[in-house]
Structure formats: structure tokens, C-alpha cells
Amino acid sequence: MDYKQEEVMMAFQIYAKISRKGYSEGDELRLYLADDKVRGVVDQFAKEVDCTIFSVGERLYFIPLALNSPFHISNDTLKKTYFTAKTVNADIYFMYVTIIILIGEFYDSYQTIEPTRDFISMSDWLEQVNERLETLQAIEEEQLQELEKEYEYSWRAIIEKWTDLDDLKETAKAQSGRTISRLSFLHTVKKFLAAQELVQDIGNDELQLTEKAKVIVQRYFMELEYNRGILEFIYSLDKQKEEG
Known part of the structure; x- marks a missing residue:
């Protein structure tokens, strides 16, 4: 042409x-x-x-669409913009996992093209993250090492980060004045997603996906080429919990 x-x-x-x-x-x-x-x-x-x-x-x-794209948001940018100077790569890995779990809750565990729910509360999101991470934590060390090789993902670092976050003391305050909890971490992730126009806060601590997010999920998020099988693995944690 x-x-x-x-x-x-x-x-x-x-x-x-x-x-x-x-x-x-x-x-x-x-x-x-x-x-x-x-x-x-x-x-x-x-x-x-x-x-x-x-x-x-x-x-x-x-x-x-790829990590090597010059327009992909780098870990350093995420740390500087949304987290703190003490942020490590494990925080970023954990952030991505919480996003995957959030998307899965809207799409019936990655088996549907259209969303199966209109919104999710922050507390429900936290509950789903906790359930999957508890199942992941129960996997033996040797198997986790093999899973890290298979998916090129630091599952042990994610477990350590999740364990370190204190979700039992929601009212406890760090010296900086921020709550040290898993829920406050999810609020940071929500801030990132909202800035990228992927979720919208509809009040009452509830979130809904934007049309932009739905298009990305439908066209790219479910494809093995882009998610490297991590979606299927996260979903398998549900089955392991049910069978356990």
C-alpha cells in the first residue's frame, strides 16, 4: 500500500x-x-x-504488550511513584499478583470473556488474596523452587512479603503515619490502577473495572503469550484449597 x-x-x-x-x-x-x-x-x-x-x-x-517495550512501566518508576524508598522488587511482584487476583474475581477465575460481577469491595479483594497466598504458603519449599523456574516468578519472595504485612493490626500506625497492613498495600495498588484508568472507585470502598480494563482483559490478558501461564497457576490455587 x-x-x-x-x-x-x-x-x-x-x-x-x-x-x-x-x-x-x-x-x-x-x-x-x-x-x-x-x-x-x-x-x-x-x-x-x-x-x-x-x-x-x-x-x-x-x-x-511486552516487558522489553520502552513504554513498559519500570519497577523503578513504580517504586518512586507509588511506593516508598524502602520498596523492593518483592513489593512489585506482590502487586502484580494482587492485580491478577482482582481481575480473576471479575471474570469468574479467568474462564469468561465478559465480567461476571459489577464491582468488588476492598475487603473481598483482600480475602481472595489471603486465601490464595495461604494455599501458596502451604506448598513445600522444593516445589516452590520448581514453580519459580517454571513461571520465572519469585513466589517465595511474594509469600515473604505477604507474611511481613501485618493485617492483624489494621489500626497500628507506622512512624510515617501509614497503616502497616495488607489492606493498605491494596489501597496503594488501587491508586496505581486508578491512575492507569483500569479501575474506578465507586464509593463505599468498592471498585469497578473501567471499559479500558475490559478491553485489555478481553484482547490480551487471557492470552498465554502475555500472562505466561500465571493466570492458570493462580486459579489452580483455588482448586488446591477446595481439594485440601
Whole structure:
């Protein structure tokens, strides 16, 4: 397909804006949806940096699909933006696990395309995290080591982080004034998800998924290529608990 210089420049302008802000709207959205050639070039630009573009409502969104994408949020950025100077990689691993569990609660343990519930409370989310981590903690050390090799994921570090968080003293305060608890950790994760426009706080300590989140889940989150089998493993913890 032949492209005019004008088409390529319009495509680049859309790509430059959306890659910088993470989204685009207005004239860029209308042009992207209306012009096949411009859309094709924009999509190709995104593909070259392991990202994808999709529209939800009145916005175009730009998200990375691979860890090696230059637009993937680094651990250092997460630590500086959402956590504290004492944050270690185990906090980040644990954050990802809590997000996976949250998504699973909306999608009937990863077996459905459409959400099976409208919202979840923070306390229900915490309960589901606790149940799965308790099951994970019961796995013998040698088996955990094998699971870490298989999934390239630090399950033992996650268990240690979860154990260290004090969910029994919800009113206890650290010197910084923050509650030291699993629930407060989930509030930090919620802050991250809300900033990425993936969840919306609807009040009463309840969350719902955004349309952006639903599109990501439907198109990419369930695919083995992107989740590396971790979804299936987390779901298997439910079965182990039922059989135990």
C-alpha cells in the first residue's frame, strides 16, 4: 500500500501524542478511526515498540504488550511513584499478583470473556488474596523452587512479603503515619490502577473495572503469550484449597 507524505506525517503526529500521554482523543481519534491508511501507519509505529492501540469510548489508548517495550512501566518508576524508598522488587511482584487476583474475581477465575460481577469491595479483594497466598504458603519449599523456574516468578519472595504485612493490626500506625497492613498495600495498588484508568472507585470502598480494563482483559490478558501461564497457576490455587 502506497502512502502519501501527508498521511505518514498525520500518523506520526497521532503516534507521537499518544505515546507521550498514553491516550489521545478528539481530532486524532476521529482521524484514526476514519482513515484506514493513517490507522495502519499508526498501528505499525506502535507495533515496532511492542505496543498496541485501541479505542474505548471517546479515547484512543496506547499500551505496551511486552516487558522489553520502552513504554513498559519500570519497577523503578513504580517504586518512586507509588511506593516508598524502602520498596523492593518483592513489593512489585506482590502487586502484580494482587492485580491478577482482582481481575480473576471479575471474570469468574479467568474462564469468561465478559465480567461476571459489577464491582468488588476492598475487603473481598483482600480475602481472595489471603486465601490464595495461604494455599501458596502451604506448598513445600522444593516445589516452590520448581514453580519459580517454571513461571520465572519469585513466589517465595511474594509469600515473604505477604507474611511481613501485618493485617492483624489494621489500626497500628507506622512512624510515617501509614497503616502497616495488607489492606493498605491494596489501597496503594488501587491508586496505581486508578491512575492507569483500569479501575474506578465507586464509593463505599468498592471498585469497578473501567471499559479500558475490559478491553485489555478481553484482547490480551487471557492470552498465554502475555500472562505466561500465571493466570492458570493462580486459579489452580483455588482448586488446591477446595481439594485440601
